[in-house]
Each structure stands twice: as structure tokens, then as C-alpha cells.
Amino acid sequence: MPVEIEHTIQMKQTSRDYYARLAELIATPFSAGQYYELYGMMRQLCEDFSGDRVFSNFFSQLGYVCDMAGVSKTLAAALQSLRRRVGHVEEIRHEDFPGDVRIVADFVKQLFGSDPPDELLSSLPDVGNESTSHRHNTGVGRVLRVRVLRSDTETLYVQPDSDDILIRVSLTAPEDRRYLLELVHEGSTLNLLDVSVGLDGIYIPQWIIYEPDYLLSPSDLAGVFEPNAITPHYYFLKMLQPRESTYYTLLGNTSGQFLDDIIFRRSTATYADSLRKAFRNYPLDFYLQMRSTENISRFHNEARVQFANISHIVEQQMEAVYGFDLRQALIEPSFVCPAVGLAGRMDYLEVGGYRLIEQKSGKRDEYRNSHKEQHFVQMMLYQLMIEYTLGLSRDECRAFLLYSRYSDGLMIERPYMALLHKAIEMRNRIVAMQEKFAENSASCAVVFEQLDVDALRQRPVNDKLWMGYLRPRLETLLRPFTVSLDGQMPAKAFFFRFYSFLAMEQWLSRMGVPSSGAHGYADLWNNPALVRVENGDMYAGLHILAMESAVGDDGIDTITFGISADQQDKLTNFRTGDAVQIYSYEGLEPNVARQFTLRGKVVSLGTDKVKVVLNNAQRNMAVFGDAQTLFALEHDRVESGSSNLVAGLYSLLTAPKEIQNRFFLHTLPGECSTGLPVLLGNYGSFDELVQKEVAAQEIFLVIGPPGSGKTSCALRYMVEEELRRSPSSRLLLMAYTNRAVDELCGMLEGIISDTPMLLSDYLRIGHALSADEAYRHRMLAERVGDELKTVTDIGNLLNRTRIIVGTTTTMMQRQQLLREMHFEVAFVDEASQILEPYLLSFFTLGVIDKFVLVGDQKQLPAVVQQNADVATIDDESLRSLGFTNCGRSLFDRMLHRLISLGRNDLYMQILTQGRMHPRLYDFVNRYFYSSRLQCVPLAHQQRDFREVFANLPANADNMTCHLAEERISFIDCVPVEDGVNEKVNSAEAGMVASCLSALSALYEANGRELKADDVGIIVPYRNQISMIRAKLHEKGLNRFMQTTIDTVERYQGSQRDIIIYSFTVRHPGQLHFLTSSVYMETDNASGTYAVDRKLNVALTRAREQLILIGNYALLQSNEMFARLLDSVPRIG
Incomplete structure (x- = not known):
């Protein structure tokens, strides 16, 4: 068992690697795509030589590396010029390419201090191209x-x-x-x-x-304008409290629905219809706010007034008085505006940006019959975004505030420049503070511990308001930072260290991750379109094939786009369920920052088309242009409850001591003194596990190696026993990803099917499109309308439902609902992939009696942007409790602590697996699990391989014969120097196709058919996926187009009869990516050894046969891979 986890092991590329890639590029017939590879090399060089420094864009990073390395001004200027030209497709010229390769070769020489080989120099000009800044x-x-x-x-x-x-x-x-x-x-x-x-x-x-690439929301920025002060501190103070549903937010959302309906339906819109739509869109919010007769009466009275006011304003004022053209209406368009460092969604905008409305359902300043300052600032910021996105002047965009509480609530506004300058100052200060918080936790401590409540009274404010309301609230909020906590609980140290960690994670997710090569949201406008397309992060040149409406006559909400022929064979990083934004564009360079966007989700994706459901239906057909209009589709940035994560950290500071003890495992629950309980069900080999879970108090950990049935068996049996032991118990089931939640739903459907008296229903919380179609009928949103017509119906459903299911992120955002319930047990699957802050708030809720965490620390870890060195925890009070690294999962930390304290009654490892044949898991068992795993065994684990392929096809070649005899094989495949993206290996892609052809012949010779679902193909880079599909098509293997080809990360939790793993790497420097999940582990029995979590997952997906394809000479240079290859029969 592990008792310590150390840093991951990585290798970087050498000058020899870079020169070899440049030689390959220059030797290949020219195509514009080669500039993508050249640009990628420049970025990789800068990432290798900028350490852990974070940059908001490549321009700044390249400048820093040039300064640091003493690059001459001439070469630095040429490098910046090359960077710029890649962003302009029309300036990519064949005759420039050799000189541009020379620029990068000179850059490599300057950085590494080693000369390019003569063979490379002989194919390049003596000097690189000069700077072409004059072109721009x-x-x-x-x-x-x-x-x-x-x-x-x-x-x-x-x-x-x-x-x-x-x-x-x-x-x-x-x-x-x-x-x-x-x-x-x-x-x-x-x-x-x-x-x-x-x-x-x-x-x-x-x-x-x-730092304009760090985008803030105008509404959040306007929130720092408080009656007592205008200060950036309010931005961070408000993050300490979770964003929850209130009566007023529900009224605001409902009045927004009124505005949408009345604008489009005009006099045919009715209060009842609009209210039904609002109820369908916000069922839980209605449940939480509308349960008292007083609230219901008040809400209907206020909502009817707002409906009538909006109807009057739309019908009598907007067009007749203010010159609106409602035919040009856009509902909730979004803007990404790095020019001013803002991004947000607007309530109403006319196409072209000439009229803007920001709607407010609350009160205006009734004393002055004017706007409230926060609302005015928010509106001005939206206006500023429109100016710099659409290129309008300030006078061309007329802005209005709509206070729908009043019949005369439509107020035309003019910018107040002094206040707008103050707002931009606040934006700049907030970003700078966030940057400091990300750099070190000491900055967080200084701000929160030294913030004086009275210093926040910076503006003249009524004494009664200040002393009776504002000051007491601030004192309560800041008290945990200014008062010493009882005992030795290091809650404040935890808060500040993890606050800094989360700040850095957010910074990197927006700006990029130099140390790993992953790039942030800012790449949507900083990366050239060529690079975004080649990376698979954008579809350009889309045209509309069909438009549909799933909501009757309420507008277009579903669009099918045709993918241009030149993009159909390219890589895509999009998946069904992904949040995306679409926008129209002209010319050759799509840019999300030059047009409003419509947000939605991908619902289906094929080779030649992609279907998107919009978040907000649109009735204005002008939005969709004509037959010649081109669209781009890019990823949308979804905030994964980042403010709620901070609120979760804060909740620990205010939690009772016993809850802090429970989370820190400072004190552990008592051991069961009466022995293991008698079970009410029969679970075979899982009986002991279920007994230990039932006996455990407060916390129990299940370690489930690959194929051990930790979800399908272990979790199911624990859930069944809990249901049997108490007919009134309520359980919470969570996992990190929607895919894992689908598996939980599949497990629950099995219980319902097999034992309907035990469980007849469960409720899944979340967005319908995030769930597999088979489980959508269990979602609340899908039940509203037919099954659930009233708040009482929702309450009855919640009261009788024994199991609630959802992702940890979704449930974290629904803590207001969870607080009204009580759960005997919360089961968390994939727990070894979930960081501390994502589970913390469930501990501090105080409504869950016991947590059962299921995971495996030797499989893929939590996804973390920053590297292990940056995420290290130095505070001794935290380290003494097992907190060594912020990038480590809560599961890891708790497991380590329980082992060190000898509490084996609170954890158990499953030692049997029912997936792989013994020959397939021999390497993993020996090197990663200390030879402790055993087969169940199931029938396929005992079958002789000669029974599988008893007959050979006629004229079988050497590879076919080998595949018929060996369950696990390595095929040596030397890469072709074709000058394409280094993350694509055409030779291996062709070999994958050859393997499928050989396997198909073997199956046919033995009276069976090899189906697409029988095989899975794993690759380290998404770029390789499209190349494999192209080779399948080339060889006429179109029936395997539906075979799942994906990365290791996407394959965790999946299995196939046959797995083909294409290592793909072509250069030594790429090995550091393949080994990025290696860590050192110490086992009480086996000592210290390396575990490659990525390799562990890749090798353990196959039930019957595993085929490895790679460059033998290259892989042999890595000790772990060398051990693997030495244990596997080789072809070639």
C-alpha cells in the first residue's frame, strides 16, 4: 500500500530533437500546415525555457525567453514577425519557409548553445528572413x-x-x-x-x-460598487459566500422569460404560458422559493405586474418612442471582448449592436427616480464591449436600462466617463490581485487577515445603514480571519494555501499552462486560426444545413451545420455534450472577439455535420445570415463552480470543530467493537467489503484496481445493503464526470430491474444533454410538465426519492437543496480523480453521516493545470495531517493517513479482477500492484487462446499468424518522415488498419464477425484519431469508423475485447508527455517503485487481447517502456 507520493518524472526535448524535426520539415513538400508545426516548435521551446512562469499570451512569453537567453534584437524581431505571420493565412508563402525554418534553427542554437547539424544547414539559407513588421x-x-x-x-x-x-x-x-x-x-x-x-x-x-486576456464578467465587476465603498476587495469577499437561489433571482429569471416571450409573441404572449416556461427552466428554484403561501401570493402579484409593465413597454414604447426594430432582436447574445478584458451575456441586443437593453427586476433609485449605480456600471461595461467587438462608436450604440418593476421603467442612459474609468481601474486591480493570490498564499493572508471593516467605509453612507446592516455583515464575514481558532486545527492555513492553488488553476485555465503545453481560453483569440483548426479546437467554414425548433413557435433552438470538405478529415476535440459558441464571420480569419456569439451544446457530431442546441432560442432569422454565411464553432468556457469552490474553503473556517476534525482526519471514528455485521444480502466475494463498509463510521475508502468491478459490483452491493438495512435511508451518489455518473445510473437501473422492491426510482440532477439518453427520463428537467406540474409535485418527488445522483460540480452548485435533506451515506466514484476543494463543501454541509470514497490512486489522477512543484504544500501543520500537495486528491490524502494510523478497518482494496486474461495483466500486476491481484476467474479468463482462433485464414501472413497465437503483442513500427504534425504518426495509423484487417480475417476464419464495438483504439494525442480514421477509410474498413478511438484519459472506466494502443511518439522529447503521470510510490512490502498511471490504464482496458504499436528503438530509451517491451512478444 502507498505511504507517500512524490513528484512526477518528466523529460524535455533536446536540441537534437528540435533539429531532427526541422530537418524533417524542410525535407517534406511544402504545405501551409507546416507552419502549424513550426509555430508549435516555437511554443514548445518557450515553454521549455520559461520554467513555471505564467504568461497571458505567446507574445509576452516569446519576448521574455528572448530577453532571458540574450537573443539578438534582429533574431528576436524575426521570431516575433514569424509568430505574427502564422496568424495571417494570406501571408504564408512557400518561398519564405526555408528562411523561417532558419529562424527557428537559430533560436534553438541560441537556447541550447549547440550548432545545427551540417545536413540541416545545407538545406537552409545562410540567414533567416528579416522582420516583416512593416506589413502589419x-x-x-x-x-x-x-x-x-x-x-x-x-x-x-x-x-x-x-x-x-x-x-x-x-x-x-x-x-x-x-x-x-x-x-x-x-x-x-x-x-x-x-x-x-x-x-x-x-x-x-x-x-x-x-492583462486583458483575463476576462471578467461585467456583472461581477459592477458588484464592487457598493454604497459604502468602491473597492476590488468586494470581488473577493463575495466569492466567500455560495451563489444560491433567492426569491429575487427567481423573480429576475422569470421576468427575463417574460421579456423574451413578449418581444417575440407580442400581444399573443400570456402570463400563464410564460410562467410555465420559467417553471420548466428553473424547477428547483421554484421549489426552494415557492413553498410558502405568502411567497406564492407575493410572487404572483409582483410577477403579474412585471408582465404587464413589459407588455406595455414593448407594445407602446420601444418602437414608437425609442425607435427599436424588434425584428432585429437578439436574445441573450454573448460577447468575448479581450480588447477591454471582459466577457458577458446581454439581455437584449439588436443585430448590429445599435440598441442594448439590460433588464432589472428589482428597484431603481426611487428617491432620485434614477438608476442604481451597480446597474449603470454594468450597462456601460456592456456598451464598451460592443464598441470594441463590433467596431462601433460610443454614439452608435444606444443603451437602455429596463426596470420591469415600473411601467415607465425603460430608461435611456448616457455613459458617465469618470465612473467608467473607475470601473476599468477596478477591473485592473482585481486582475492584479488575482495574479498575486495565484503566486503565493501569503498574499491571500495579507489581504484577508489585515482587511479592516471600518476601512471599507470609504463613501458617505447613512449611519443607520452602516451600523445596522452593512458593518455587521462585513464583521461576520471577516471574523474567521481575525479571530484565533480553537485548538490546533490548521483551517486558516488550509484556506490560504488552497485559495492560492485555486487562483492559479483559474489563471492557468484562462491564460495557459507553460509547463505542460496546455493552453487556456485566451487561445481562442491569441492562437492563429490555422493553429486552432489544426489542433481540432475550431470548426471554420461551417454552413447551415437545417434549423429546427424543439419548443414549438418559440424560435430556432437547434442548428445542423455542414462541415466543409477540407475539415472533414481533420482532428476534432469536440464531443457530444460539449459547451460551444458559434458565430458568423467574413474573410479567412474567424475570430471570436469580433462578433457576438450564440452559446449552446453539441448534441451530435459526424464526419460531415455537427448539430448544436442553443441555450437561447432565436426568432430573428437575420442572426443566421443567408446561404453564403460562414460560421465558426469553438469551445465555450464553462466556469466549473469556481466561486463555490472558494465558498467551500471558507465554509471550513466557520464549520464546527467536529466537522473540521472529520475532514482533516485529526480524530478518527471509533472501531467497531462487536465484529463485522451480519449482512441482509448475499454478495459473494464482496461480502467482506460490504461488511466493512457497513461497520465503518463517518468514512470508508474502497481501492478498486482495473477490472475489479468497483462500480458494477462493489458500489452496487454497498448501495443495495444500505437500502436493505433501512427502508427510509437516503443516499447521495456522485462522480466527477458525467460519463461516470452515467455508469452509476446504469448500475442503479440494474438494481431497479433485478430488485424493484428494493429500488423503483432515483433522481439525477444536471443538464439533460450531459446525460446518456438512456437515463434522461430520470432527470428532473425531463419530468417537469408531464409528471411534475407544481411545486408540490416536486416536493413529493424529492421526499419519496431515496437516491440522488449527479456530478460533484452539479451537486456543489445545489447545496441549498442538499441542506434540506439528510443522507445516511454519500458514495463518491472516481474519488481518486477529485481534488480536495471539490469535496470539501459536502463535509461542511453537515447533512451526510458517512462518506464512502471509491477510487484507485494508481490510475489516472486528478486533472491539475499547475505542476507538482508549484502545488507543493510547505506548511508543517498541514503536512503533519498528510497534506503534501494541492494537486493530490482527497482520496489519496485520506488513504495515506488511514494507512499511517493503522486503521485498516476504514479502507479495503479489492484484490480480484474480472476483466483481463492473466496474460494481459501480468506486467501491471507485477510492477504496479506488487503481484497481489488475482483473477475472479471468469470463463474468458480461463479460456485457452487456441480456442479463440483455432483456424487461420488462407494465405495468412506473419502478423496474422502471430495475432492468432499471442494475447499480447508489440509491433515495431518506424515512423515515416512526412513533415506533418509530430502528434500524428501515419505509419502507426496504417499499422492499426492492418491489424484490424488481420483480426477481421481471423474472426471470419473462425465463423465470427469482428464488430466495431469489439475493438478499442487508444492514442496519446487526439491528433492521431483523424489519421487512423483516414487510414481505415483508405483500406476500405469503413465498418470500423464507429470504433471508439480516443485518448487514455477518455478510456478510463471502459473496456473492450481487443485494445490496440498506438504509442504515436516519433521523437525522444515526446516521451515526457507519455510519462507525465509517473510517480514514485513506497510500498511497505515492495519498497519504492515507479507507477505509470497512464500506462496502467492503457494496458488494462482489454479483456481478450492487447496489441501495442510503436517505435521499439525510441521506446527502449525509457526504463519503464523497456521493461514492458522485454516482457511482450514482438513483431517486426
Whole structure:
């Protein structure tokens, strides 16, 4: 058993690797796609040489590496010019390519200090291409992106992204912005907007945006404008409390539905119909807020008034008085605006952006009959986003606030520039604080522990309001940071360390991850379109094939796009259920920052078409253009409850001592003194596991190696026994991914089918499109309307439902509902993939008696953006309780602590597996599980392989004969130097197709048919998927197009009779990616040894046969792979 986990082991590429790739590129016939590979090499070089530093964009990162390495100004300028040109398809020219390869070769030489080989130099010009900044320097323009080099008391000295010159930026005109001197540092990225140039050559921008790629929501930003203060601290203080449903948010959402219906239906819209739609969209919110007769009466009274007011304003004022064209209405369009560092969704906008409405269901400033400041600031920020996204002037976009509480609530507004400048200052300060919080936890402690309540009274505010309401609330919120906690619980140390960790995770998810090569949301506008398409992160050139409405005459909500022929054979990183955004574009360069977007989810995806369901139906057909209109589809950024994660950390500070003890495992529950209980069910070899779970109090861990049946058997039997032991017990079942929740649902359906008297129903919480179709009828949203017509119906369903199921993220966002329930047990599957903050709030809820965590620390770990060194925990009070790294799962930490304390009554490892034949798991068992695993055994685990393929096809070749004899094989495949993306290996893709052809012949010779679902294909890079499909098509193996080809990460939890694993790697430097999940583990019996979690998963998906394909000479250079290959029969 593990008692300590150390850092992962990684290797980086050498100069020899880079030179070999450049030689391969220059030797290959030219195509524009080769610039994608060249760009990727530049990024990888910068990532290798920038350490753990985080950059908001490649421009700043490349500049930093050039400065650090002493790269000449000429070469640095040429590199920046090359970076820019990749973003302009029309500037990619065949004749430039050799000189551009020379630029990268010179960069490699400068970084590594080693000369390129003569063979490479002989195929390149003597010098690289010169900087071509003059091609892009078309004047200052509206947006100028710059990198800060240095500063003095009133001036910033910066380098623009669009040129290779040094410019000076004034901080005193037209506004005093010297506060920026507190925020900027060398390498900071700024956007200068609407710049004028003074007679002395100094640049004077209208706006300066700090780290513009870190996008904030206008509503969150406006929230820092409080009656007592305008301060960035409020942004962070509000994150301490979970965002929950209130009466007022429900009224606001309902009035928003009214506005949508009345605009489109006009006089045919009715209160009853609109209310039914709102109930269907927000059933749990109605349940939580509408259970008292008083609330119901009040709500209907206020809602009817709002409906009548909106009807009056739409029918009598919008067109007749204010000149709206309701035929041009857009409902809830979204904008991504890195120019001003903001992103958000608007209530109403006319196509073209000429009229904007922000709706509010609450009160305006009735004393002055004017807007409230927060609402006005939010509206101005939306207006600013429209200006810089659609290219409008301030006067062209007319903005309105709609207070639907009043019949005269439509108020035309004009920007107040001083207040808008203050809002941008707050945005800049918030981003700078977030950056500091991400860098170290000490910054968090300084802010929260030293924040004085009275210092937050910065504006004149009524004493009664301050002393009676505002000040007491702030005191309560800040008390856990200013008062010493009882005992030795390191709750504050935990809060600050994990707050910093979460801040860094969020920063990296937006900006990118230099150390791993993963890139952030900002790549949507920073990465060239060519790169995004080649990476599979964008569909460009889409055209509409069909538009449908699943909501009657309420507008178009489902669109089928045709995929252009040149993209049909390319990689895609999109999956069914993915959140996406679509937008129209003109020209060759789609850019999400130049147009409004419509958000939705992918519901089906084929080779030639993709279907998307919109979040908000649209009736305005102008939105969808004409037959020639082109669309792009890109990933949408979904905030996975980040504010609720912080609120969860805070909840630990305010939790009772016994709950803190339980979470930290500072004190453990008592051991059962009466022996293992008598079970009410018969669970065969799982009896002891179920007995130990029943006997355990508060916490129990199940370690389930691959194929051990931890979900289908162990979890099922534990659930069955809990249901048997108490007819009134309620259970909560969770997992990290929707796919794992589908498996939980499948397990529950099995119980319902086999023992309907034990369980007849369960409720799944979440979005319908996130669930497999087979389980959608169990979701609350699917039951509303037919089965559930009233709040009482929902209450009755919740009261009689014994099992609630959902992802941890969804349930974390529904804690308001969970607090009203009581659960005897919460079962968490995939627990070894879930970080501490994602489970913490379930402990502090105080409504769950016992947690049963099911996982395997030797399979894929939690997904973490930052590397292990950055995520290390140094605080001794935390380390003494087993907290060594923030990137470690709660399951890992608790397992380690229970083992160290000798509490084997609170955990158990399943030692039998029923998936793999003994020959297939021999390597994994020996090297990763200390030879402790055993077969069940099932029939297929005992069958002689000669029984499977008793007959050979006529004219069987050597490979076919080998596959007929060996359950596990390695096929040596030397890569072809074709100059394509290094994450694609055409030779191995062809070999995969050959294997399928040989296996098909073997099956046919033995009277069977090899079906697509019998085989699974695993690859390390998504880019290889499309290449394999192309080879299958090329060889006429189209029946295998439905075979699942995916990455190791996507295959965890799956199995197939036959697995083919294509290692894909072509260069030594790529081995560090394959081994990125290796860690050192110490076993009390076996000592310290390496466990490759990625390899463990890849090798344990097959039931009958495993085929490995790779470059033998390359893989032999890695000790773990060498051991594997030495134990496997080889072909070739």
C-alpha cells in the first residue's frame, strides 16, 4: 500500500530533437500546415525555457525567453514577425519557409548553445528572413497590445505586439492612471485603446487594460460598487459566500422569460404560458422559493405586474418612442471582448449592436427616480464591449436600462466617463490581485487577515445603514480571519494555501499552462486560426444545413451545420455534450472577439455535420445570415463552480470543530467493537467489503484496481445493503464526470430491474444533454410538465426519492437543496480523480453521516493545470495531517493517513479482477500492484487462446499468424518522415488498419464477425484519431469508423475485447508527455517503485487481447517502456 507520493518524472526535448524535426520539415513538400508545426516548435521551446512562469499570451512569453537567453534584437524581431505571420493565412508563402525554418534553427542554437547539424544547414539559407513588421504596422489603431519593459514615475516603456520598436505611454493623460505602477511588472501585457500620439511622440491611450486576456464578467465587476465603498476587495469577499437561489433571482429569471416571450409573441404572449416556461427552466428554484403561501401570493402579484409593465413597454414604447426594430432582436447574445478584458451575456441586443437593453427586476433609485449605480456600471461595461467587438462608436450604440418593476421603467442612459474609468481601474486591480493570490498564499493572508471593516467605509453612507446592516455583515464575514481558532486545527492555513492553488488553476485555465503545453481560453483569440483548426479546437467554414425548433413557435433552438470538405478529415476535440459558441464571420480569419456569439451544446457530431442546441432560442432569422454565411464553432468556457469552490474553503473556517476534525482526519471514528455485521444480502466475494463498509463510521475508502468491478459490483452491493438495512435511508451518489455518473445510473437501473422492491426510482440532477439518453427520463428537467406540474409535485418527488445522483460540480452548485435533506451515506466514484476543494463543501454541509470514497490512486489522477512543484504544500501543520500537495486528491490524502494510523478497518482494496486474461495483466500486476491481484476467474479468463482462433485464414501472413497465437503483442513500427504534425504518426495509423484487417480475417476464419464495438483504439494525442480514421477509410474498413478511438484519459472506466494502443511518439522529447503521470510510490512490502498511471490504464482496458504499436528503438530509451517491451512478444 502507498505511504507517500512524490513528484512526477518528466523529460524535455533536446536540441537534437528540435533539429531532427526541422530537418524533417524542410525535407517534406511544402504545405501551409507546416507552419502549424513550426509555430508549435516555437511554443514548445518557450515553454521549455520559461520554467513555471505564467504568461497571458505567446507574445509576452516569446519576448521574455528572448530577453532571458540574450537573443539578438534582429533574431528576436524575426521570431516575433514569424509568430505574427502564422496568424495571417494570406501571408504564408512557400518561398519564405526555408528562411523561417532558419529562424527557428537559430533560436534553438541560441537556447541550447549547440550548432545545427551540417545536413540541416545545407538545406537552409545562410540567414533567416528579416522582420516583416512593416506589413502589419498600419498605424496605432483602436487596440494596441504591448509588453511592459520598464517604467518611471509617470511613463511606461513598452514594446508593441505589432512592431519591434520601443514606445512611451503616458500615465497622466487624459486621466491620472499612475495606480498602474503598483500593478505592472516587466513582461506584463497591456491593451492600449484609442491611442493618440503627442507632439513629443508619447502615446496617450483612452483606456489601459491590464492583462486583458483575463476576462471578467461585467456583472461581477459592477458588484464592487457598493454604497459604502468602491473597492476590488468586494470581488473577493463575495466569492466567500455560495451563489444560491433567492426569491429575487427567481423573480429576475422569470421576468427575463417574460421579456423574451413578449418581444417575440407580442400581444399573443400570456402570463400563464410564460410562467410555465420559467417553471420548466428553473424547477428547483421554484421549489426552494415557492413553498410558502405568502411567497406564492407575493410572487404572483409582483410577477403579474412585471408582465404587464413589459407588455406595455414593448407594445407602446420601444418602437414608437425609442425607435427599436424588434425584428432585429437578439436574445441573450454573448460577447468575448479581450480588447477591454471582459466577457458577458446581454439581455437584449439588436443585430448590429445599435440598441442594448439590460433588464432589472428589482428597484431603481426611487428617491432620485434614477438608476442604481451597480446597474449603470454594468450597462456601460456592456456598451464598451460592443464598441470594441463590433467596431462601433460610443454614439452608435444606444443603451437602455429596463426596470420591469415600473411601467415607465425603460430608461435611456448616457455613459458617465469618470465612473467608467473607475470601473476599468477596478477591473485592473482585481486582475492584479488575482495574479498575486495565484503566486503565493501569503498574499491571500495579507489581504484577508489585515482587511479592516471600518476601512471599507470609504463613501458617505447613512449611519443607520452602516451600523445596522452593512458593518455587521462585513464583521461576520471577516471574523474567521481575525479571530484565533480553537485548538490546533490548521483551517486558516488550509484556506490560504488552497485559495492560492485555486487562483492559479483559474489563471492557468484562462491564460495557459507553460509547463505542460496546455493552453487556456485566451487561445481562442491569441492562437492563429490555422493553429486552432489544426489542433481540432475550431470548426471554420461551417454552413447551415437545417434549423429546427424543439419548443414549438418559440424560435430556432437547434442548428445542423455542414462541415466543409477540407475539415472533414481533420482532428476534432469536440464531443457530444460539449459547451460551444458559434458565430458568423467574413474573410479567412474567424475570430471570436469580433462578433457576438450564440452559446449552446453539441448534441451530435459526424464526419460531415455537427448539430448544436442553443441555450437561447432565436426568432430573428437575420442572426443566421443567408446561404453564403460562414460560421465558426469553438469551445465555450464553462466556469466549473469556481466561486463555490472558494465558498467551500471558507465554509471550513466557520464549520464546527467536529466537522473540521472529520475532514482533516485529526480524530478518527471509533472501531467497531462487536465484529463485522451480519449482512441482509448475499454478495459473494464482496461480502467482506460490504461488511466493512457497513461497520465503518463517518468514512470508508474502497481501492478498486482495473477490472475489479468497483462500480458494477462493489458500489452496487454497498448501495443495495444500505437500502436493505433501512427502508427510509437516503443516499447521495456522485462522480466527477458525467460519463461516470452515467455508469452509476446504469448500475442503479440494474438494481431497479433485478430488485424493484428494493429500488423503483432515483433522481439525477444536471443538464439533460450531459446525460446518456438512456437515463434522461430520470432527470428532473425531463419530468417537469408531464409528471411534475407544481411545486408540490416536486416536493413529493424529492421526499419519496431515496437516491440522488449527479456530478460533484452539479451537486456543489445545489447545496441549498442538499441542506434540506439528510443522507445516511454519500458514495463518491472516481474519488481518486477529485481534488480536495471539490469535496470539501459536502463535509461542511453537515447533512451526510458517512462518506464512502471509491477510487484507485494508481490510475489516472486528478486533472491539475499547475505542476507538482508549484502545488507543493510547505506548511508543517498541514503536512503533519498528510497534506503534501494541492494537486493530490482527497482520496489519496485520506488513504495515506488511514494507512499511517493503522486503521485498516476504514479502507479495503479489492484484490480480484474480472476483466483481463492473466496474460494481459501480468506486467501491471507485477510492477504496479506488487503481484497481489488475482483473477475472479471468469470463463474468458480461463479460456485457452487456441480456442479463440483455432483456424487461420488462407494465405495468412506473419502478423496474422502471430495475432492468432499471442494475447499480447508489440509491433515495431518506424515512423515515416512526412513533415506533418509530430502528434500524428501515419505509419502507426496504417499499422492499426492492418491489424484490424488481420483480426477481421481471423474472426471470419473462425465463423465470427469482428464488430466495431469489439475493438478499442487508444492514442496519446487526439491528433492521431483523424489519421487512423483516414487510414481505415483508405483500406476500405469503413465498418470500423464507429470504433471508439480516443485518448487514455477518455478510456478510463471502459473496456473492450481487443485494445490496440498506438504509442504515436516519433521523437525522444515526446516521451515526457507519455510519462507525465509517473510517480514514485513506497510500498511497505515492495519498497519504492515507479507507477505509470497512464500506462496502467492503457494496458488494462482489454479483456481478450492487447496489441501495442510503436517505435521499439525510441521506446527502449525509457526504463519503464523497456521493461514492458522485454516482457511482450514482438513483431517486426
